[in-house]
Amino acid sequence: MTEDDLALLRLVAAGGRSGPRRHLLEACGSPSAALAAGAPAWREAGLSAPQVQALRTTGVSATASGWLAAPGQRVVGWHDPDYPALLRRVASPPLALFVAGDIDLLWHPCVAIVGTRAPTAGGRDHARGFTHALVRAGLGICSGLAAGIDTVAHTAALAAGGTTVAVVGCGIDRPYPASNAGLLREVAARGVVVSEHLPGTPARREHFPARNRIIAGLSLGTLVVEAAQRSGALITARLAAEAGREVFALPGSIRNPMARGCHRLIRDGATLVEDPGEIVAALAPVAHALADALRSRLGAPIHGAGSVAADAAGRPLPDDPDYQRLWSAIGHDPSPMDQLLERSGLTTAVASSMLLLMELDGRVVQAHGRYSRKS
Structure with missing residues (x-):
C-alpha cells in the first residue's frame, strides 16, 4: 500500500460531490500532493466546508486499509492511467474505484445486461442465451450482482469462460444480496468486481441509482432483458443513453408485466433486438473509441x-x-x-x-x- 493509496482513501472518505475532488487531483497530480496542498487549495478546487473539515480530521479506517493490503485488491483514482477510459465520459464519474480481480478487464469491451430481480423462466433463458452469444463474439458482460437477471448474466458469462464485471452498490467486501456471496467471490477470482464505496460501507437504497451509472459507463451498450414499469434497469438504460451509449431492449408478451419496461424503452427510442448479432453489429462503431484508448494504454x-x-x-x-x-x-x-x-x-x-x-x-x-x- 502506497502513500498515494492512503491519501486517496482519505479523499474518498471526505464524501460530498466528487467533481471538486477530481479537480483537486487534476490540479495537484497525485492524491498525496492533493492532501499536502492544504485547505486553501482544497477550497480553491471547490470543496465544501464539510469536505475540508473531513480532510483535516478523518483518517483511514482499519477496514479500508486492511482490505487494500490484501493481494489482488486495489484502489484506482481519477488521476490513474488505469482508470477506465469509457467511465471518464459519463456525468459525474467516480473519484475512485475499489477493484477486486483483474483490473485490465475494466478495459475489455463489455455489454451491460440488466433487468428485473424477479424474471420469468423465459427471461432467464433470454439472458443466458444472449450472454453466451455475446461472450462468443468477444464481448464481456457487465452487471450489478443483484438477484434475478444480473445473477443469470454473471453466472452465464463465467460458465461460458468469458469476461464479467460486477459493479456493487456497497462496500466491495459486503456481498448484496447475501445470497450472492459465493458469486461475488467467483467473479473476483475469474473476472473483476468494482465499487466506488469504501470497504465496509453497507448497502443503502440511494447507492443503487449511482451504481447504475457505473454499469452504464463501463459498457459500450446496455441490454434490458425484462423490466417492470418501475425498475432500476430503466435507470441504467436512461443513464446509458445520456452517456451516448446504445440501449437495447427485448420485446415480450403484452401479458407479461416484466416486459412493460422494455416496451416503454422501445417506445422511447431504444433498439428492439431479437438476436445477439444485432447488438454486436450496432456496437462496432462505438467500440472504435475504446480501441483507440486501449491502444494508447x-x-x-x-x-x-x-x-x-x-x-x-x-x-x-x-x-x-x-x-x-x-x-x-x-x-x-x-x-x-x-x-x-x-x-x-x-x-x-x-x-x-x-x-x-x-x-x-x-x-x-x-x-x-x-x-x-x-x-
Missing part, C-alpha cells in the same frame, strides 16, 4: 529486425507485444480460440479483447468461433 514498442509488423494491406500493427504475438498466432486458415491461446500464451480475456479490435479494424474475420486473417 498498451505496452512499449517492439524493436524488430529493421521492420514494423504489418497486416496484408501493409498497415502497421500496434506496437504491443501481446497484440503482435496474437497476430502471429492467427493464420489464413480459421483457428478456434483454444488454439490461438495455446499459440500466443495469452489469457482468454486479453485475446478476446484484442480479437474484437482486430475484427473492428478489418484485419481478422470470425465465423463459427474460428478466426483467420482477412485477405
Whole structure:
C-alpha cells in the first residue's frame, strides 16, 4: 500500500460531490500532493466546508486499509492511467474505484445486461442465451450482482469462460444480496468486481441509482432483458443513453408485466433486438473509441529486425507485444480460440479483447468461433 493509496482513501472518505475532488487531483497530480496542498487549495478546487473539515480530521479506517493490503485488491483514482477510459465520459464519474480481480478487464469491451430481480423462466433463458452469444463474439458482460437477471448474466458469462464485471452498490467486501456471496467471490477470482464505496460501507437504497451509472459507463451498450414499469434497469438504460451509449431492449408478451419496461424503452427510442448479432453489429462503431484508448494504454514498442509488423494491406500493427504475438498466432486458415491461446500464451480475456479490435479494424474475420486473417 502506497502513500498515494492512503491519501486517496482519505479523499474518498471526505464524501460530498466528487467533481471538486477530481479537480483537486487534476490540479495537484497525485492524491498525496492533493492532501499536502492544504485547505486553501482544497477550497480553491471547490470543496465544501464539510469536505475540508473531513480532510483535516478523518483518517483511514482499519477496514479500508486492511482490505487494500490484501493481494489482488486495489484502489484506482481519477488521476490513474488505469482508470477506465469509457467511465471518464459519463456525468459525474467516480473519484475512485475499489477493484477486486483483474483490473485490465475494466478495459475489455463489455455489454451491460440488466433487468428485473424477479424474471420469468423465459427471461432467464433470454439472458443466458444472449450472454453466451455475446461472450462468443468477444464481448464481456457487465452487471450489478443483484438477484434475478444480473445473477443469470454473471453466472452465464463465467460458465461460458468469458469476461464479467460486477459493479456493487456497497462496500466491495459486503456481498448484496447475501445470497450472492459465493458469486461475488467467483467473479473476483475469474473476472473483476468494482465499487466506488469504501470497504465496509453497507448497502443503502440511494447507492443503487449511482451504481447504475457505473454499469452504464463501463459498457459500450446496455441490454434490458425484462423490466417492470418501475425498475432500476430503466435507470441504467436512461443513464446509458445520456452517456451516448446504445440501449437495447427485448420485446415480450403484452401479458407479461416484466416486459412493460422494455416496451416503454422501445417506445422511447431504444433498439428492439431479437438476436445477439444485432447488438454486436450496432456496437462496432462505438467500440472504435475504446480501441483507440486501449491502444494508447498498451505496452512499449517492439524493436524488430529493421521492420514494423504489418497486416496484408501493409498497415502497421500496434506496437504491443501481446497484440503482435496474437497476430502471429492467427493464420489464413480459421483457428478456434483454444488454439490461438495455446499459440500466443495469452489469457482468454486479453485475446478476446484484442480479437474484437482486430475484427473492428478489418484485419481478422470470425465465423463459427474460428478466426483467420482477412485477405
